[in-house]
Amino acid sequence: MSASVPLQRKSGIAQLLGAIPGAGLLLILMLALFTLVNPRFVSQTNLVNVGLQTSLLLMIALPMTLIILTEGLDLSAGALLGLSGVIVAEALLAGWGVFAACAAAFAVSAVFGALNGILIAYLALPAFVVTLGTMGLMQGIALVLTNGDPVGGFTPAIETFYRSQLWFVPLPIVIAVALYAALWLLLYRTRLGNYVIAIGGNKDALRLAGIRANLVHLAVYVLGSAIIGLSAVLLIGRTNSAHPTVGIGMEFEAIAAVVLGGTSFEKGQGWLFGAVLGALAITVLRNGLNILSIDSSLQVVCIGLLLILALLIDQARKQFVRRAA
Amino acid sequence: MTVPATLDIRPSSLSPDAAALLGRLVLIVLIAGALTAVDPGFASVSNLLNMLRQASLLFLVASGLTLVIIGGGLDLSVGANLTLSACLAAAAIKTTGNPWYGVAVAIGAGTLIGFANGLMINRLRLPPFLATFGMLWVAQGIAYWFMAGQTIYGMPMSFRYFGTGFFLGVPLPIWITLVVCLACSTLLHRTTFGREAYFMGANQTAALLSGVPVERRRLLLYVLSGLTAGIAALVYLARLNAAEPGIGEPLLLPAIAAVLVGGTSLFGGSGNIVGTVLGAILLTIIVNGLNLLNVAATWHPFVNGAVVLIAILADLALSRRRPGSS
Numbered sequence: 001m002s003a004s005v006p007l008q009r010k011s012g013i014a015q016l017l018g019a020i021p022g023a024g025l026l027l028i029l030m031l032a033l034f035t036l037v038n039p040r041f042v043s044q045t046n047l048v049n050v051g052l053q054t055s056l057l058l059m060i061a062l063p064m065t066l067i068i069l070t071e072g073l074d075l076s077a078g079a080l081l082g083l084s085g086v087i088v089a090e091a092l093l094a095g096w097g098v099f100a101a102c103a104a105a106f107a108v109s110a111v112f113g114a115l116n117g118i119l120i121a122y123l124a125l126p127a128f129v130v131t132l133g134t135m136g137l138m139q140g141i142a143l144v145l146t147n148g149d150p151v152g153g154f155t156p157a158i159e160t161f162y163r164s165q166l167w168f169v170p171l172p173i174v175i176a177v178a179l180y181a182a183l184w185l186l187l188y189r190t191r192l193g194n195y196v197i198a199i200g201g202n203k204d205a206l207r208l209a210g211i212r213a214n215l216v217h218l219a220v221y222v223l224g225s226a227i228i229g230l231s232a233v234l235l236i237g238r239t240n241s242a243h244p245t246v247g248i249g250m251e252f253e254a255i256a257a258v259v260l261g262g263t264s265f266e267k268g269q270g271w272l273f274g275a276v277l278g279a280l281a282i283t284v285l286r287n288g289l290n291i292l293s294i295d296s297s298l299q300v301v302c303i304g305l306l307l308i309l310a311l312l313i314d315q316a317r318k319q320f321v322r323r324a325a
Numbered sequence: 326m327t328v329p330a331t332l333d334i335r336p337s338s339l340s341p342d343a344a345a346l347l348g349r350l351v352l353i354v355l356i357a358g359a360l361t362a363v364d365p366g367f368a369s370v371s372n373l374l375n376m377l378r379q380a381s382l383l384f385l386v387a388s389g390l391t392l393v394i395i396g397g398g399l400d401l402s403v404g405a406n407l408t409l410s411a412c413l414a415a416a417a418i419k420t421t422g423n424p425w426y427g428v429a430v431a432i433g434a435g436t437l438i439g440f441a442n443g444l445m446i447n448r449l450r451l452p453p454f455l456a457t458f459g460m461l462w463v464a465q466g467i468a469y470w471f472m473a474g475q476t477i478y479g480m481p482m483s484f485r486y487f488g489t490g491f492f493l494g495v496p497l498p499i500w501i502t503l504v505v506c507l508a509c510s511t512l513l514h515r516t517t518f519g520r521e522a523y524f525m526g527a528n529q530t531a532a533l534l535s536g537v538p539v540e541r542r543r544l545l546l547y548v549l550s551g552l553t554a555g556i557a558a559l560v561y562l563a564r565l566n567a568a569e570p571g572i573g574e575p576l577l578l579p580a581i582a583a584v585l586v587g588g589t590s591l592f593g594g595s596g597n598i599v600g601t602v603l604g605a606i607l608l609t610i611i612v613n614g615l616n617l618l619n620v621a622a623t624w625h626p627f628v629n630g631a632v633v634l635i636a637i638l639a640d641l642a643l644s645r646r647r648p649g650s651s
């Protein structure tokens with residue numbers, strides 16, 4: 001993961017401080033604090049719960065990392081999650097098989113990813129407005145399909161899938177780990193991964209080097225949306241129902257996780273593991289606030305504050321490292 | 326005095342900006358004409374005034390956003406800002422019974438949120454869309470927590486006058502729109518601050534190197550955006566006569582669409598406030614027309630999204646055709 005932190009020869013403490021991102025420090029602090037406040041926090045049931053919630057968030061945050069590495073952004077991720085879940089549910093209700101329903105959601109997600117990608121990669125339009133516009137499209141379609149009501153009563157196979165385990169590990173956690181491994185290999189062990197990082201660094205240089213940079217850029221959005229669309233299956237499995245607006249806000253948590261983890265919106269600077277750190281920090285925060293019975297709408301505010309705190313720590317850390325050098 | 330034989334006064338008599346505004350005006354008249362053909366009731370004075378009043382609410386949210394976008398930034402928090410300001414103002418009016426406390430609270434809260442946006446962008450070096458996107462969720466979260474599932478309704482009549490009253494036969498929100506539009510226009514075209522905003526939006530590095538205090542100007546732009554969101558919150562509250570935490574969120578997409586349809590470039594450095602007025606009217610007419618054609622309200626997010634995408638594509642096509650721009 002050499003792409004993460006620039007290696008510099010520094011005194012021991014500066015090196016250590018330079019290596020742990022703000023999210024890591026805050027995560028350790030929060031773990032200690034919540035355990036002190038309520039020992040129930042480290043019970044096995046609660047930790048499994050944290051793992052499950054983190055894995056769901058990671059299904060969005062990991063593809064979001066790839067997109068942000070290209071100096072992009074996907075504000076439509078939450079709306080796509082809702083739309084994709086609705087499509088799976090409606091298809092199942094219409095008598096489709098589970099695989100056919102997932103394939104339909106996959107296809108629709110990939111098409112929307114392609115729409116985002118074409119507008120952003122080929123027409124060089126700003127990602128935040130393009131995805132804000134497609135967010136409206138997706139949310140609208142999900143609302144029109146369902147009339148704004150939740151869809152339930154489809155086959156329990158989805159819920160069974162969500163609740164099943166592999167060697168005592170809940171399946172969603174296994175899937176998130178597998179996704180991390182796959183994207184890690186893609187990003188750090190293939191040429192395509194190099195191109196993805198290079199798009200954020202200098203797309204023109206990549207194009208001049210004879211690489212079809214626009215195509216790679218487009219592929220990132222298609223892949224990202226496809227992954228996000230498929231993870232809707234886990235989301236509707238959790239509650240055994242699909243709600244058209246259930247995903248709204250997930251894009252904020254995913255982007256917050258990526259930024260918390262130390263990935264920057266500039267020059268393709270970032271690392272995949274940062275998303276794991278950030279997602280863990282957000283989930284631990286939410287979980288701890290739940291145990292303290294703090295209102296869920298205030299939890300969003302706390303995520304915002306956590307983000308600002310992490311950014312301040314990272315800024316102070318950079319200054320400290322620079323001064324120690 | 327010799328006059329060149331090839332002199333053609335037609336194109337030069339109309340600046341590109343004026344031509345663009347005229348084009349939008351023609352578009353509005355065309356759509357309005359088509360809708361009148363479908364339903365003659367559309368062109369009635371009461372419906373037109375009603376629509377202008379709706380458009381003025383949208384414009385107020387979009388006005389500060391226009392200034393920010395011209396200056397090369399973005400404010401995604403305007404809708405949530407309106408929500409929080411309206412909820413706080415409603416609570417202030419309800420508990421004190423004095424509308425002026427509500428006015429002070431809404432304007433104060435709105436301005437403070439804008440100030441926080443500016444600070445985050447200046448000090449934390451966050452990209453504007455990220456900082457204001459975070460603020461969107463923070464403000465909305467505070468509003469939901471503050472309201473705790475309740476709706477505050479029943480404002481005093483003296484306050485509701487701001488939203489429902491008439492002055493010289495014209496609804497008050499339209500007068501407020503005129504004042505805000507005039508103020509923004511003066512600010513943009515008659516003050517150094519305005520020219521510097523265009524400069525910053527066109528080329529921030531050049532502006533910085535030319536001695537424009539970019540950070541201070543940027544802070545002021547976000548404060549103004551928060552201020553107009555606070556004013557919009559008051560008009561909204563007075564019109565709805567109720568505050569609940571869901572009111573502002575659906576306004577973000579239409580507000581951005583109004584700015585873009587109004588011809589303000591997302592890339593900064595060009596655009597004007599009158600365009601945003603026309604953009605807001607155009608969007609309101611579209612929604613009004615959809616209702617007239619019995620299209621369900623669930624389609625509105627789709628339509629707003631489509632309008633945003635079409636507007637940026639049009640902006641791209643036009644800016645490529647315009648000589649001298651990248």
